[in-house]
Amino acid sequence: xxxxxxxxxxxxxxxxxxxxxxxxxxxxxxxxxxxxxxxxxxxxxxxxxxxxxxxxxxxxxxxxxxxxxxxxxxxxxxxxxxxxxxxxxxxxxxxxxxxxxxxxxxxxxxxxxxxxxxxxxxxxxxxxxxxxxxxxxxxxxxxxxxxxxxxxxxxxxxxxxxxxxxxxxxxxxxxxxxxxxxxxxxxxxxxxxxxxxxxxxxxxxxxxxxxxxxxxxxxxxxxxxxxxxxxxxxxxxxxxxxxxxxxxxxxxxxxxxxxxxxxxxxxxxxxxxxxxxxxxx
Numbered sequence: 001x002x003x004x005x006x007x008x009x010x011x012x013x014x015x016x017x018x019x020x021x022x023x024x025x026x027x028x029x030x031x032x033x034x035x036x037x038x039x040x041x042x043x044x045x046x047x048x049x050x051x052x053x054x055x056x057x058x059x060x061x062x063x064x065x066x067x068x069x070x071x072x073x074x075x076x077x078x079x080x081x082x083x084x085x086x087x088x089x090x091x092x093x094x095x096x097x098x099x100x101x102x103x104x105x106x107x108x109x110x111x112x113x114x115x116x117x118x119x120x121x122x123x124x125x126x127x128x129x130x131x132x133x134x135x136x137x138x139x140x141x142x143x144x145x146x147x148x149x150x151x152x153x154x155x156x157x158x159x160x161x162x163x164x165x166x167x168x169x170x171x172x173x174x175x176x177x178x179x180x181x182x183x184x185x186x187x188x189x190x191x192x193x194x195x196x197x198x199x200x201x202x203x204x205x206x207x208x209x210x211x212x213x214x215x216x217x218x219x220x221x222x223x224x225x226x227x228x229x230x231x232x233x234x235x236x237x238x239x240x241x242x243x244x245x246x247x248x249x250x251x252x253x254x255x256x257x258x259x260x261x262x263x264x265x266x267x268x269x270x271x272x273x274x275x276x277x278x279x280x281x
């Protein structure tokens with residue numbers, strides 16, 4: 001009989017098998033995102049446009065659209081225009097544009113079930129693309145609020161990954177995503193809350209601790225819902241990953257799934273609280 005430690009080694013290796021790829025991808029992509037965020041509204045809008053086009057291309061691919069067929073081209077091109085429109089003419093007009101493109105696309109794609117899925121890509125991607133541009137656009141505090149949102153989502157992802165792998169336990173939603181656990185979900189929310197508390201400390205009393213932690217946890221929950229939503233969508237399309245563009249993560253949609261729901265949530269919070277203040281005070 002083999003020793004228990006010998007048998008456990010492959011299991012541990014499998015559990016952390018994608019960690020190196022994940023770290024490598026983060027090391028390459030995180031500085032680019034932070035640089036565009038810091039440089040200004042224009043570079044950030046361009047980055048969001050590129051990311052939206054990439055996500056839309058993956059969506060078209062999951063819909064089994066042939067590469068270089070015109071629906072495959074139209075969806076990414078239209079989604080690239082939406083965040084640029086949000087930057088140039090405002091979020092409301094950009095959302096109207098996205099709605100019009102979805103209707104036109106549904107009709108031109110053949111107005112059947114497959115066409116509806118293709119057009120649904122606009123509804124899935126446009127709110128986040130617009131929210132990300134407009135949140136960064138807020139005078140004086142846009143950079144800091146967006147940085148907070150990004151850090152919360154990263155912390156939620158990292159916390160869920162580490163705690164889920166270390167602790168394991170009951171599954172969160174086995175019918176949708178068998179790999180996710182309740183321990184991971186709680187770990188992600190705790191990590192998000194720690195970012196909120198860190199921001200409160202950094203602000204030196206200008207921001208109440210409870211406010212910062214609550215906002216962070218709400219955004220963390222929204223991020224996890226986005227993760228589950230994308231898992232459910234992939235099941236509808238019958239695919240494991242949305243693409244293969246990011247080693248260790250699959251595609252852009254696999255990496256940005258939490259942002260697709262957390263960014264609109266942050267925008268709603270900003271509107272509800274008046275906006276234009278640090279952390280939507």
